[in-house]
Amino acid sequence: MKIYVVKNNRLLGVLEEKNNLFYFSYEDDIKLTGYLLGLKNKENESDELFPIFENLIPESEIVSSIKHEHGISNIIGILLHLSNNNGSFEFYNKKDFEALTLIENEIVAYESVKDEVLQSKYTYPNILKDYSFVNIEDNKLHPKELNKLAQDSAIGLSGVQYKFAVSLDHKKKEIQFTDNKNDLYFIKPYNKHRCTFKRRGNNDNYIPYLLINEHLFMTMARDFGFDIPYNAIIKEGVDYHYIIKRYDNYAGIKFDHTDFLTFIGKASKYKYDIKFNELKEHVFDLINEDDTLELYKFLVFSVIIGHGDLHAKNLSLIYKSSSLYEKELRLSPFYDIATTKIYGKNVDSRDIGLNIASRVKKFFNRKDLIEVAGKMTINKTLAESIIDEYALRFLNNFKNLYVDTLSNEIKSLPFYRLKGYGRSDTLEVVLLRYLENRKKDIKKYLDVEIKKEEKTTAQMLFE
Numbered sequence: 001m002k003i004y005v006v007k008n009n010r011l012l013g014v015l016e017e018k019n020n021l022f023y024f025s026y027e028d029d030i031k032l033t034g035y036l037l038g039l040k041n042k043e044n045e046s047d048e049l050f051p052i053f054e055n056l057i058p059e060s061e062i063v064s065s066i067k068h069e070h071g072i073s074n075i076i077g078i079l080l081h082l083s084n085n086n087g088s089f090e091f092y093n094k095k096d097f098e099a100l101t102l103i104e105n106e107i108v109a110y111e112s113v114k115d116e117v118l119q120s121k122y123t124y125p126n127i128l129k130d131y132s133f134v135n136i137e138d139n140k141l142h143p144k145e146l147n148k149l150a151q152d153s154a155i156g157l158s159g160v161q162y163k164f165a166v167s168l169d170h171k172k173k174e175i176q177f178t179d180n181k182n183d184l185y186f187i188k189p190y191n192k193h194r195c196t197f198k199r200r201g202n203n204d205n206y207i208p209y210l211l212i213n214e215h216l217f218m219t220m221a222r223d224f225g226f227d228i229p230y231n232a233i234i235k236e237g238v239d240y241h242y243i244i245k246r247y248d249n250y251a252g253i254k255f256d257h258t259d260f261l262t263f264i265g266k267a268s269k270y271k272y273d274i275k276f277n278e279l280k281e282h283v284f285d286l287i288n289e290d291d292t293l294e295l296y297k298f299l300v301f302s303v304i305i306g307h308g309d310l311h312a313k314n315l316s317l318i319y320k321s322s323s324l325y326e327k328e329l330r331l332s333p334f335y336d337i338a339t340t341k342i343y344g345k346n347v348d349s350r351d352i353g354l355n356i357a358s359r360v361k362k363f364f365n366r367k368d369l370i371e372v373a374g375k376m377t378i379n380k381t382l383a384e385s386i387i388d389e390y391a392l393r394f395l396n397n398f399k400n401l402y403v404d405t406l407s408n409e410i411k412s413l414p415f416y417r418l419k420g421y422g423r424s425d426t427l428e429v430v431l432l433r434y435l436e437n438r439k440k441d442i443k444k445y446l447d448v449e450i451k452k453e454e455k456t457t458a459q460m461l462f463e
């Protein structure tokens with residue numbers, strides 16, 4: 001099978017899979033400086049799919065059902081069925097490619113359009129009320145195959161969320177599925193199977209309100225000063241869907257981005273196994289000092305909130321411009337931020353999904369974080385102040401800014417106890433209990449002296 005790979009609206013080359021071997025060859029007019037990560041020769045061969053492509057394939061269970069539906073028996077065929085590819089990549093078979101007219105776009109610097117692309121100044125909670133779905137049937141939001149598959153496999157939290165591209169029209173209050181490759185948003189529908197508590201039977205998959213969780217912590221990240229795209233939630237039935245604006249598309253001009261795992265050169269299944277040295281060797285040298293500090297702050301933030309799903313595919317670098325030949329990279333906006341600490345034993349309890357401490361461990365202590373700062377050449381005093389300020393800011397603001405502001409409808413959502421024989425708490429109670437537990441852990445592991453935030457120092461850091 002041959003696939004035509006288009007990038008930045010140009011034919012880059014042809015990907016081929018034959019007898020369990022993979023080949024990629026560039027077009028003659030592509031200059032060496034436009035060659036992709038891990039594909040350094042004009043002709044490339046490998047016995048596994050090149051990570052730059054492998055990491056574009058969603059890990060959602062829906063992939064196996066699309067494969068089944070379209071009779072795809074090889075590995076690369078799925079690329080033709082992806083509707084919301086990362087960055088500017090597009091994949092075509094011969095016939096579709098030949099019918100295509102490619103027009104090169106002007107080259108735009110990401111920094112110059114970033115705020116316009118992100119549109120992150122929404123008010124929390126951002127609930128799209130009375131919006132209607134157009135061309136989105138129930139089976140598109142909740143594919144039967146997905147539920148069936150979910151029952152057969154124990155799903156973790158990460159990389160596996162089903163999603164599809166949509167357009168969002170605030171004037172008409174419409175969320176529309178168009179199959180247009182330039183849609184500026186995508187939706188992660190909630191998975192019914194994860195939010196239904198069974199009075200009898202196995203509840204290992206019970207991970208409710210994941211997308212409310214994501215909206216909450218994405219917003220908190222924004223408020224801490226991190227770049228994140230506009231996002232919102234929409235109620236449907238018993239839970240909420242999540243909509244997010246693409247951070248890599250400016251009115252059809254697309255910016256490529258690559259996750260840390262791809263820079264490291266590993267396949268998706270290794271995303272939780274990444275060590276500090278691998279990041280240092282393959283990622284840190286690609287970014288400037290400001291971004292290194294930003295990344296460190298995000299790691300601290302993630303440990304504080306208990307972002308157990310922070311693995312090497314949930315962090316990315318983005319190219320500075322939309323040119324095919326752009327080589328310089330910046331930290332991309334952040335995405336997929338949630339706490340894993342409210343789901344009990346149903347998800348791994350570790351603080352973050354990266355092994356960046358000197359020993360592999362579940363919980364990070366202050367010493368680990370200071371050591372990481374040292375290795376990232378961040379001044380120790382600065383690192384200490386980031387840990388203290390972030391911890392206090394989180395503890396002092398979580399309830400009033402992120403829980404009390406939720407609607408009563410959300411606060412009172414039932415959250416079943418895993419061993420409660422059908423007894424439930426409310427989401428509000430669960431969030432407040434999470435806060436109490438974080439407080440204990442932050443004191444115990446991060447050795448932060450819990451006190452009311454001192455406005456002056458906090459302001460200094462966040463202004």
Ligand SMILES: Nc1ncnc2c1ncn2[C@@H]1O[C@H](COP(=O)(O)OP(=O)(O)O)[C@@H](O)[C@H]1O
Binds near residue numbers: 245248
């Ligand atoms: N807003 C966005 N714009 C463009 N690409 C995104 C955006 N959010 C996530 N991505 C890309 O899509 C991938 C999957 O998104 P993510 O939110 O991590 O979903 P999941 O919950 O399935 O892991 C990410 O690894 C990232 O490369």
Ligand SMILES: [Mg+2]
Binds near residue numbers: 159160314336
């Ligand atoms: Mg993810």
